[in-house]
Amino acid sequence: MILFDLANWRKKLRNPSVPFVVTVLVILLLIVVGAVGPFVYRRGVEGYTAVRRLDRREFQEPPETWIRPWLITKIELMRDAEQVHQWYPTDFVHEACSEDWIGVLPHQKYRTAIRSACTDLRRIQTEYASSCTPDACRVPDEARAELNEVERRLNKAYEGAFTPVASNEEG
Numbered sequence: 001m002i003l004f005d006l007a008n009w010r011k012k013l014r015n016p017s018v019p020f021v022v023t024v025l026v027i028l029l030l031i032v033v034g035a036v037g038p039f040v041y042r043r044g045v046e047g048y049t050a051v052r053r054l055d056r057r058e059f060q061e062p063p064e065t066w067i068r069p070w071l072i073t074k075i076e077l078m079r080d081a082e083q084v085h086q087w088y089p090t091d092f093v094h095e096a097c098s099e100d101w102i103g104v105l106p107h108q109k110y111r112t113a114i115r116s117a118c119t120d121l122r123r124i125q126t127e128y129a130s131s132c133t134p135d136a137c138r139v140p141d142e143a144r145a146e147l148n149e150v151e152r153r154l155n156k157a158y159e160g161a162f163t164p165v166a167s168n169e170e171g
Contacts, residue, residue, distance in 0.1 A: 064105055067096045068158050071117055072151055078125070079147045081139050087132040092122040106161075113157030120150050 012020055074089045081087040090097075097118035105111040128143040 063096070063101045064107075064110065064161075067101060067105070067114055068154055070096045071114070071121070071154060075121070075147050075151050078121075079139065079144050081132060081137045083137055084132055084134055087129070087137055087139070088125065092118045092125065097122075110157050110161035113153060113161075117150050117154050120146070124150070 016024075074092075077086050077089045095101075097114075102111055102114050102118075105114060124143055124146050128140060131138050131140050131143070
């Protein structure tokens with residue numbers, strides 16, 4: 001019995017069938033993956049580990065540094081909205097408005113102001129939703145005034161919580 005028929009092999013190479021081509025390609029792919037895969041996998045795991053290490057809570061900015069600017073950016077988007085996605089920049093329940101972030105804020109007054117702002121923004125968003133349709137988004141003046149008031153209260157709470165109190169002593 002002949003295990004390797006040279007004539008039959010040449011015939012298959014001259015006019016290969018689809019299963020033969022697929023088999024050869026799969027074998028070549030497995031050789032390449034087997035040769036290069038461990039290096040790529042090792043680098044990927046090292047990179048993922050580095051990213052996860054940097055994502056740990058102790059490497060993140062404290063929430064009091066980014067929550068107010070994030071909310072003000074969303075307020076500005078809503079105030080100047082011309083399209084539906086600008087009126088709904090977020091749902092004001094999750095992300096910065098989640099209790100996970102609000103609960104770790106250092107000052108009670110600031111925490112209350114952020115929680116109140118999130119509630120007010122959610123209310124404004126739903127109350128004036130009818131004025132922002134896929135065809136046109138016309139933000140009413142009342143909504144703009146309410147958004148301005150929320151922004152003013154946020155800024156006032158921030159200044160009250162993080163501005164150092166002036167001393168009466170003169171040096």
